[in-house]
Amino acid sequence: MATLPLAQSPEAGVCCSPLTREPMSIADAERLAGILKAVADPARLRLLSIIASHDGGEACVCDLTEPLDLSQPTVSHHLKVLVEAGLVTREKRGRWAYYAVVPAALDALGGVLTTRHANAGDCC
Amino acid sequence: MATLPLAQSPEAGVCCSPLTREPMSIADAERLAGILKAVADPARLRLLSIIASHDGGEACVCDLTEPLDLSQPTVSHHLKVLVEAGLVTREKRGRWAYYAVVPAALDALGGVLTTRHANAGDCC
Numbered sequence: 001m002a003t004l005p006l007a008q009s010p011e012a013g014v015c016c017s018p019l020t021r022e023p024m025s026i027a028d029a030e031r032l033a034g035i036l037k038a039v040a041d042p043a044r045l046r047l048l049s050i051i052a053s054h055d056g057g058e059a060c061v062c063d064l065t066e067p068l069d070l071s072q073p074t075v076s077h078h079l080k081v082l083v084e085a086g087l088v089t090r091e092k093r094g095r096w097a098y099y100a101v102v103p104a105a106l107d108a109l110g111g112v113l114t115t116r117h118a119n120a121g122d123c124c
Numbered sequence: 125m126a127t128l129p130l131a132q133s134p135e136a137g138v139c140c141s142p143l144t145r146e147p148m149s150i151a152d153a154e155r156l157a158g159i160l161k162a163v164a165d166p167a168r169l170r171l172l173s174i175i176a177s178h179d180g181g182e183a184c185v186c187d188l189t190e191p192l193d194l195s196q197p198t199v200s201h202h203l204k205v206l207v208e209a210g211l212v213t214r215e216k217r218g219r220w221a222y223y224a225v226v227p228a229a230l231d232a233l234g235g236v237l238t239t240r241h242a243n244a245g246d247c248c
Contacts, residue, residue: 019169020176020225023191029166029173036164039237042153045143045160049153052144052239067147101144103239113163114234115176115227 020115035109038085043068044078048106051088051099058100144239159233162209167192168202172230175212175223182224 024032039045050067051059065075079099082088087105091098148156163169174191175183189199203223206212211229215222 019173020227020230022173022177024170024173026166026170029169032169033164033166036160036169040157040160040164042150042157045153045156046148046150049143049146049148053146101239103144106144106237106239110234110236110238112234113230113237115225115230 019112032112035085035087038081038087039109041078041081043070043074044082047075047078047082047099048087048101052101056100057103058098060096060098062096064099143236156236159209159211162205162211163233165202165205167194167198168206171199171202171206171223172211172225176225180224181227182222184220184222186220188223 019032039048046068047064050064051057054063061072061075061079064079065072068075070078079088079090083090083099085105087102087109089100089102091100143156163172170192171188174188175181178187185196185199185203188203189196192199194202203212203214207214207223209229211226211233213224213226215224
């Protein structure tokens with residue numbers, strides 16, 4: 001799973017904004033670009049939003065094909081990209097696979113781009 | 125200039141998270157994907173971070189070629205993509221062009237991805 005170039009996770013209550021704090025290293029920029037590429041696609045953004053707004057933040061793959069009007073293999077490909085980026089988890093239960101967003105991963109991604117991290121007490 | 129699919133700007137003190145709040149429309153997803161594609165590139169991420177961490181959050185194009193080890197036309201192309209996405213402004217002063225990040229645009233982009241928008245009072 002790809003990891004974000006955060007020195008400290010926002011889960012730890014620490015705000016960090018590598019993008020605007022200091023010049024980003026090549027390695028960090030390549031890692032972050034990889035994760036951003038996973039979300040920089042209309043079908044994957046719609047998948048994320050459909051999964052996240054589903055009951056319990058989880059959706060069966062059987063409920064994801066119709067709203068996107070894409071073939072099942074295409075939807076599966078997009079879901080695989082999101083899983084590999086660490087933005088979505090996949091769990092097989094019975095006949096179907098269930099997908100859930102990883103809020104901490106989205107928050108970390110959003111946090112890297114956001115400039116407003118004045119201090120750890122009043123942000124995020 | 126591209127605009128983010130935010131019903132209300134975070135500048136207005138309103139938090140919104142279209143990505144996880146409700147299924148995203150095709151038009152919003154295409155708009156957001158376009159802006160994310162602008163940042164989903166290692167060279168452009170490094171450019172953003174170099175400009176943002178420069179004195180006054182602004183950098184001369186003459187200071188941007190060497191740290192990236194890319195040709196001047198390549199750097200200019202990347203800067204044009206960032207300007208067209210509304211993430212960076214360009215101002216010609218004398219011989220050189222000066223680039224500055226647009227914090228509100230980065231904050232809006234980060235805010236769209238972030239899930240933690242419990243209410244307007246304690247977020248962002």
